[in-house]
Amino acid sequence: MLREAARTFAEEQVDPQGLEYDKAEKFNHELFRQVGEQGYLGVTVPEEYGGQGLDATASVIIHEELAAADPGFCLSYLAHSLLFCNNLAVNGSREQCLKYLPRACAGEIIGGMCMSEPGAGTDVLGLSTTARKDGDSYVLNGTKMWITNGCISDDEQGDVYLVYARTGEKSSDLSLFLVEKGTEGFGVGQRIKDKCGMRASPTAELVFQNVRVPAENLVGVEHGAVKCMMRNLEIERVGLAAMSTGIARRCIEAMNRYSRERKSFGQTINQFGQIQAHLATSYAEYAAARAYVYATSNDLDLNATGSNRLDSDGVKLVASVMGTTVANRAMQCMGGYGYVGEYQVERLWRDAKLIEIGGGTLEAHQKNITRELAKMDSLE
16 A cells, blocks of 8 residues: 555656756755655654654655656655654654654655765764764764755755764764754855756755754764664665665666667567567566565664664665666667656666665675675575
């Protein structure tokens, strides 16, 4: 029932606006509110905080369906629903959750998460933004980069962010804070435009200059944010993998329709071995990756730390490469028609690449998987 509802919503509301907002590099704020009305923004958030109280698989279903229609919009959805809402629901206090989550789940406020920096992406423990305790407050200084939902228009920030900052000397001495729009010293450094893909998802640099936040905005305990981070990275990576399967499905559908209608040398092009190789291999790889996505989500405990680190890395490694490969085949199969925006494959092709980079690079996943395997004598 959830898939049927999400697919109907994606096809009727999300798909028609995709090309327009991608071209304009604009965030569709009204559509975001409609997603809140559907109950999808807080799909994994407990009902007492305004969410649906569902599991990782429910989140995967929605990400897959939204990404098949508009990956850029879906990326902003992921940043809000998983990086902010789920993160706070799992790691925040009851008071913090009651303050922010009902409005976030309803789409009344837009959230995001600030982890990456100009000099710290994959090496997240190397981040340099600091939070210094000063009486009953913390003072934050630093810069965050590549922040999804960092701004929702040229002159407007999102409403609230979870911000990772250094609170001690050790590399693991990181803490997590809630920082609201309008806090003195907190603002957008620049809006990042002209991205290759995901153009309907706003990205910005966020700057913290002596930003004072009350100690009650500390999420969890001081120096305890690495645990928060690891909990949330798992569901983020599974959500991104689900996006790749949605992208691949739409590409295969487009490639299949085109190849059975387009004629060359007196026959439809799906009669040629080269096109059959593109179609058949794409479908098999998509089906395999999708099975891995759902096997992983079914086993994922949203409240556990390191519940399935091996496969949350593994599934994004497999699915992201599959998504870009299938999109590339679809463009090749459709020729000039695949290369223009009207037929959607061109946009999906551009959007797919980001998933090989964001939320952990392919190289980071390979490193993490190898490290986890080194601890194991058997895969059973």
